[in-house]
Amino acid sequence: MVFIPEIEKQQSEEQNTFQLRKLKEVIAYIKANSAFYAGHLNAFEAQIENIRSLSDLQSLPVTTKEDLQQHNWDFLCIPKKDIREIMSTSGTLGSPVFIALSSNDLERLAYNEMLSFHCMEVDENDVFQLMLTLDRQFMAGIAYYSGLSEIGAAVIRSGPGLPALQWETMKALDVTGLVAVPSFITKMLDFAEEQHIPFRDFKAKKILAIGESLRDDNLEPNALAQRIKSKWNIELYSTYASTEMQTAFTECNAGKGGHHHPELIIVEILDENGNQVQKGEAGEITITTLGVEAMPLLRYRTGDIAKAYYEPCSCGRNTMRLGPVLGRKQQMIKFKGTTIYPPQLFDVLNNLEAIKDYAVTLSADETGQDKLILYVYTEMQDSDCNQLIKPVFQHKWRVVPHIIYCSAAEIQALHFADNSRKPQRFRDLRN
Amino acid sequence: MVFIPEIEKQQSEEQNTFQLRKLKEVIAYIKANSAFYAGHLNAFEAQIENIRSLSDLQSLPVTTKEDLQQHNWDFLCIPKKDIREIMSTSGTLGSPVFIALSSNDLERLAYNEMLSFHCMEVDENDVFQLMLTLDRQFMAGIAYYSGLSEIGAAVIRSGPGLPALQWETMKALDVTGLVAVPSFITKMLDFAEEQHIPFRDFKAKKILAIGESLRDDNLEPNALAQRIKSKWNIELYSTYASTEMQTAFTECNAGKGGHHHPELIIVEILDENGNQVQKGEAGEITITTLGVEAMPLLRYRTGDIAKAYYEPCSCGRNTMRLGPVLGRKQQMIKFKGTTIYPPQLFDVLNNLEAIKDYAVTLSADETGQDKLILYVYTEMQDSDCNQLIKPVFQHKWRVVPHIIYCSAAEIQALHFADNSRKPQRFRDLRN
Known part of the structure; x- marks a missing residue:
């Protein structure tokens, strides 16, 4: 049974009202508990008092990657003994950042990916092979692992690489779904063709495709998606996530962008001057986490450029979707x-x-x-x-x-x- | 606060009575639910009826690695949809075996490693770096991860290899404990000396040493342990575990063998003719799992040769300990x-x-x-x-x-x- 939280079925006005209430809680929480935000928001008392809608967020300062790099531990809002795990960003741009998580933060991650897998209509009968690492303090690996546990699907932690072993495992264990980097799937397909592996007879039906976009600017399959689909009749679900925001946006069957879960995060799309763009325009994804205990973020500029889509989705979720990342601002x-x-x-x-x-x-x-x-x-x-x-x-x-x-x-x-x-x-x- | 389950503080007679009751439950369960054991125990009705003590186990047939390899899925006792994870043996000897686990089995693993970390006096203030993989369907990685979660310690999934990165992470995150292969620790020490890393000033105080023995036949530190201790004043705790038995035996501060947890497993030590050895003699560790739902094992011959120690332990646990694995029978x-x-x-x-x-x-x-x-x-x-x-x-x-x-x-x-x-x-x- 596909689970959709009540809030995600409500009208956008109701979602906004909910988020506004949560936003005020977050601001009070980080001012009281984070050394960084105590200083960062110090001169913004009046603006905080005057927040009446989500667009009033624009009156508050943004948080940058450099803030996180330079003041990493000043973001921490909980006693060190309450940290359950320390993950890190991949350091694609600049030095890595550590993200500490509390027990509730880990449950929030699991809840988030449970929703992702519900978007993909995964259930307890599925057998999922995780072709990504759970090592190197990588958030995604453990997030998918715990999300699948919530769903009740069987998990196989196969890790990255080794096409021969991946195919063998898929066959031996009747795997029905994969989590994988799409360009690795193209390598696996090349390998399967060379080795005459009858992969089309295997039971795999869907792939949660991480790390690379699968859609173009018009939400149509891009070359990478087409290359996979031309060889293999399998459903591809794109997802967008990052360690700092501790949140993932995953596509449903409609394939019209990754679904926003309003109970987990507030999203703004900002132009080059830091103003919220007109609906439908591309801009920098800027997020405020909801429900994060250890290292919440207010108006964090991700550097990722994308468009948001607001039309109702055929899946029954009334939530905004994020299109593919068109690029990274710094790149x-x-x-x-x-x-x-x-x-x-x-x-x-x-x-x-x-x-x-x-x-x-x-x-x-x-x-x-x-x-x-x-x-x-x-x-x-x-x-x-x-x-x-x-x-x-x-x-x-x-x-x-x-x-x-x-x-x-x-x-x-x-x-x-x-x-x-x-x-x-x-x-x-x-x- | 170090947690010791009540059963582990009781006298061995009480532990045996408890295990005898559990054993009867296991036998009834596997006969009813495992296709393999239904056949394997078919001719042993009378012997099963006559079990009056743990030593009567000898009247039942053993289970071998070959049984598991050849009839892998006939061991399964639960519906496939209730499988939460499929792990595998490393295939050190012969082809790998898949071990399916239910949700309760995963909790049992976490409980087991929680007890291991209590043996090491780890608590919520500790920060543990896992220098082993959580990929490749490896049971140990996820078992330590979930055990530390139960304890409430902070976990860093750093994965294997990369000495430079390991030291950096240990320093940056004030790591207090490690889970690592001891021979990798010797490599890290060589690296630290070459690079003049002031590791003796770091906060790490204890290592859960996996995969290799640290003690000789008399439970004294072996050459590997001495080599580490000569360079680094750190506590080493040895552990013995295997995927098939889904159970670990970990040393306490006394360092007198890995503690048996009688609520999790029955241990027999068998001689070359399959008879239980005299107390204190070396023989093949042969186990019967308790509390395992998906793939329980009855009298499974591990192939590992070791001695059991029964004298009361200074730590307050009244349980048997297993000495170092002296060798593998097949090797x-x-x-x-x-x-x-x-x-x-x-x-x-x-x-x-x-x-x-x-x-x-x-x-x-x-x-x-x-x-x-x-x-x-x-x-x-x-x-x-x-x-x-x-x-x-x-x-x-x-x-x-x-x-x-x-x-x-x-x-x-x-x-x-x-x-x-x-x-x-x-x-x-x-x-």
Whole structure:
């Protein structure tokens, strides 16, 4: 039975009223308990008094990634002995941040992912294989694990990598669902075809796809999603989450963006000047956590650029959805007046079947201009591949990237440079 | 506050009475619910009727690793939809076995490790770093994780490997305790000395040492334990556990063997003919699980050879303790009439400071005799190292091993051959 919390079925006005009440509780709580927010909100007494609606949030200061990095433990609102777990951000941009969680925070995570799996119509009959790590203080791994426990599904902690072992386990244990990085699924499919593994006869029916977008700007399947679907008739559910916000937004069957759970988080979408955008415009996802005890955040700027969708969803949830992350604000690439985000590059490259794997770096050339290098693994002749890639870039962005051809292993090494927990296709070396 | 269950403070007669009652429940349960045991116990109605004491267990048939491998799912006693997690054995010997767990089984695991951490006097003020994987369906990882949650300590899932990152995390988060493989601790200490990391100023006070014994036959610290203690003033607690038995035996401060928890498991020590040994003699640990719902085991022969200790323990627990695993029955090495188990070899090699790392393989020579090869990484001259190793072997076992000198990386590759989750210092290639 699919569970939808009452609040998610209510009208947006009722959701807003609920969130406004929770917001006031959060503000009082962090002022009283967080050394950082006591100072950060010190000069904002009047504005706090005057909050009458969620849009009044704009009168309060934002919290940045740098705030968290520089004052990490000043965010803590509970005694140290009440910390049940310390997780960390992946440090994709800058140094990692530690996120401490209380027992209730861990339950909140489990509740959140339980809702994600309900969005996917997972139930106690499902057998889920987790193809991501639960090590390295990674929040996602344990969040999915505990969410599936709440659902009552069977869990298999298989971890990342090792396509042969993953297929064997899926077969041996009649696995019905996966949690996986979609580009790893494309690798598994290549492997299965090479090895003649009859994966289409297996029982897997759905994938919770993490870490990479599966939809384009119009919520249609992007090249990566198409590449998977062209080989395998399996349902793909995209999700958006981050360690700092301790919250995930996961798609339902309608596939119209990741569902907002209003009992867990307040979302604002901000423009470059820090103002809330008009409904439907892209902007920076900025969040205020609800129900977080150890390290709550007020107006935290995630750096992720996306659009919000407000039309009623066919699934029965009346909640806003977040579209794919169009890019990270800090990873914006400026080319002769054109703005590109890495996911747009990935989509073009994923679309070219001949490109088996790739990585992208961005650096500054002698004149201070952005310089893009593509590292490409292909079985084609280099010159043929050049003729494939260059016209597309020329046409779309009027630039020709520098291309370096590599082995599969070299690309892998680039993905996991700096011992990152997740493959990093893009690295920004500008400073 | 250290928690000791009432049953563990009672006299052994009372513990036996309790276990006898539980045993009868288990037998009735597995006969009714496990396809394997329905057949396995079919001809033993009279013996079951006549069970009057724990020693009457001897009238029932044992369960072997091969039974589990060949009839894996016939052991299942619950509907598939009630399975919450599927773990697997590491497959150190033969093909891996899947162990399914119900929700109650997961709670039983957490309870067991909570008792382990109480043996170590861990409490909610502790911060524990888990230097083992929670991936690859590994039971130990999630068992320690959930046990620490029960205690209320803070957990850091750092995962295996990466000494630099481990030390950084320990320092940054004021870690007070570790769960780690002891030979990895020796590597971390070598690294810390090379890099001048002031680890003695860190807050870590205790290590739950998994996967390798720390004591010799007389319960005194073995070479591995001495090597760690000579460099670092830290408490070491040894533990014995396996996936199949879903139970761990962990030392208290007295360090006199791993404590038996009579509410969780019945232990027999069997001789080569399958008879219970005299108290204090070494034999094969043979277990019957109590309170396991999904895949309970009756008289399961673990293959591990150890001694049981029954004298009252100074910690206040009145329970039997298991000494170090002297060896695995299947890994017994016969040399000109002498019997050697791999841990004895390890102890000799750990004792030689000049040997930085090693692996051991056992194969059969042309005449069918056991042939032992040592792979050694040292910074010494090969000939000097030969002169160090050979006399010790000659003296102890009247044999001279074949020695092959390798790089550190080559030894590592041997440890993780077959993608094993744990480093394997010993490989048996006899058939």
